[in-house]
Amino acid sequence: MKYSYYPGCAQHGTAVDYRMSVETVFRRLGIELEEIKNWNCCGALHVDDMTTRVALSARTLAAGNGLDVATPCNLCYSNLMRANTALEDTILKNRVNGALATKYDGGAKPKHLLEVIVKDMGLPKLAEHVKHQLKIKAVPYYGCLLTRPENKFDSPENPKSLDNLISALGAEPVKYYYKTKCCGGPILITNEDLALELAKDLLVMAKETGADCMVVTCPMCHLQLDAKQKAVEAKFNIKIDMPIIYFTQLIGLAMGIAPKELGLNKHLVPTDKFISKAGR
Amino acid sequence: MQKENIVPESRDNAFRDLIIKTPGGRNIPTCMQCGICAGSCPVSHEMDYTPRELVRMIQLGLKKEVLSSNTIWICTTCFSCSVRCPRGIYPTELMETLKPIAMSEGIKNRNAKFDTVFADVVRKTGRASEFLLISKYSVSEPGMIKQAPFGLALMAKGKLPLSIDKMEDARELEAIFKKENEGQEVEK
Numbered sequence: 017m018k019y020s021y022y023p024g025c026a027q028h029g030t031a032v033d034y035r036m037s038v039e040t041v042f043r044r045l046g047i048e049l050e051e052i053k054n055w056n057c058c059g060a061l062h063v064d065d066m067t068t069r070v071a072l073s074a075r076t077l078a079a080g081n082g083l084d085v086a087t088p089c090n091l092c093y094s095n096l097m098r099a100n101t102a103l104e105d106t107i108l109k110n111r112v113n114g115a116l117a118t119k120y121d122g123g124a125k126p127k128h129l130l131e132v133i134v135k136d137m138g139l140p141k142l143a144e145h146v147k148h149q150l151k152i153k154a155v156p157y158y159g160c161l162l163t164r165p166e167n168k169f170d171s172p173e174n175p176k177s178l179d180n181l182i183s184a185l186g187a188e189p190v191k192y193y194y195k196t197k198c199c200g201g202p203i204l205i206t207n208e209d210l211a212l213e214l215a216k217d218l219l220v221m222a223k224e225t226g227a228d229c230m231v232v233t234c235p236m237c238h239l240q241l242d243a244k245q246k247a248v249e250a251k252f253n254i255k256i257d258m259p260i261i262y263f264t265q266l267i268g269l270a271m272g273i274a275p276k277e278l279g280l281n282k283h284l285v286p287t288d289k290f291i292s293k294a295g296r
Numbered sequence: 297m298q299k300e301n302i303v304p305e306s307r308d309n310a311f312r313d314l315i316i317k318t319p320g321g322r323n324i325p326t327c328m329q330c331g332i333c334a335g336s337c338p339v340s341h342e343m344d345y346t347p348r349e350l351v352r353m354i355q356l357g358l359k360k361e362v363l364s365s366n367t368i369w370i371c372t373t374c375f376s377c378s379v380r381c382p383r384g385i386y387p388t389e390l391m392e393t394l395k396p397i398a399m400s401e402g403i404k405n406r407n408a409k410f411d412t413v414f415a416d417v418v419r420k421t422g423r424a425s426e427f428l429l430i431s432k433y434s435v436s437e438p439g440m441i442k443q444a445p446f447g448l449a450l451m452a453k454g455k456l457p458l459s460i461d462k463m464e465d466a467r468e469l470e471a472i473f474k475k476e477n478e479g480q481e482v483e484k
Contacts, residue, residue: 025461028457029425029427054422055463056463057418064392064411064415065396071472072469072472161374165378172375202373210339210370214338214339243449282454
């Protein structure tokens with residue numbers, strides 16, 4: 017299995033732990049991620065001009081060299097998917113191609129890394145790599161942009177892929193009614209009070225399920241729920257202490273990979289207790 | 297907030313027609329005010345007008361009220377409304393459409409400023425380095441100094457590198473960010 021790989025900007029900054037776990041886990045699973053040369057930012061949710069935003073993603077898709085374009089980030093994934101849909105409009109497509117050095121003809125398939133594991137590789141195959149079952153309870157948190165707006169890979173209302181992945185690792189996915197509710201990440205810098213309110217709702221609800229961790233698929237969600245967890249606790253005078261784990265880190269633990277190699281020591285919410293409970 | 301009565305003089309049909317021609321506005325005339333957008337929105341309680349109200353206001357051509365509302369900037373772009381709208385309206389895309397129009401009409405706020413900084417950093421370096429973004433944004437937002445301990449906590453974990461992440465060659469992006477390419481979605 018081989019993919020063109022579009023890491024996205026966060027992998028070089030706040031999501032260094034995600035990057036470490038992706039690199040280790042995918043290498044050991046034998047899935048080749050060939051990084052796109054000279055890749056550019058997708059514009060996240062902050063490049064407001066539509067043509068520019070679509071062109072940024074079209075450039076990435078054109079660089080995919082005919083392979084599916086895999087990405088670890090919900091924002092990047094959503095932008096790539098939306099660009100493909102927007103480019104069905106030929107007027108826009110011509111305009112976008114006018115600005116690109118390598119023209120994009122359409123047809124490249126963006127895939128989130130979760131989709132690569134769950135759909136392309138398949139969970140029975142993943143289970144063969146599991147060295148020990150994780151005896152923990154985990155909150156499956158999908159966030160917004162993995163399933164919205166495109167609704168192609170999993171249901172936007174009640175997705176199951178991450179639940180199934182957690183089960184395949186021997187862990188128990190808890191019922192969590194906020195699994196696709198917004199974490200507030202995109203407005204963290206500009207409307208912090210409101211962003212923390214959204215994160216608080218998610219964290220309190222996660223805590224109530226009695227889970228040992230919350231599993232995420234997006235660096236923005238992780239920043240909001242892990243790095244900002246202390247700020248949520250201070251603002252609302254509550255104790256949460258909920259480890260936020262990337263799905264690739266969870267896979268890595270089940271494969272017997274050392275927590276340090278998965279970047280689990282780089283979280284702001286301590287993960288030691290969680291790691292020992294997971295049987296490491 | 298106190299909402300003024302709508303009088304015929306506050307209606308701008310050209311504005312309505314402009315928005316209705318965009319991909320984000322195409323289905324606006326079909327809105328039946330069911331309100332599932334407002335009910336699905338995680339932040340509508342903080343908005344001047346809910347997404348439902350905003351759509352109605354566009355139907356009525358209330359340009360000034362629409363463009364100066366905080367609604368378009370508070371939207372977290374979560375697309376909950378968009379996947380549920382029975383008329384296929386995509387209010388999220390509508391907010392995205394309205395942002396550059398509001399900015400070109402001189403609307404200024406923290407979100408518009410952040411978006412301007414973000415686009416500028418991507419245009420010049422090709423990547424969105426968190427440290428560079430935050431430093432540039434903080435220049436005109438002195439309140440950001442309160443975030444210094446947070447920044448230091450990230451740095452201690454090696455998550456906020458001071459070196460600027462760049463494309464090897466970002467020249468290709470110049471054409472993408474050219475002004476002539478902008479705003480085309482409202483032309484169609």
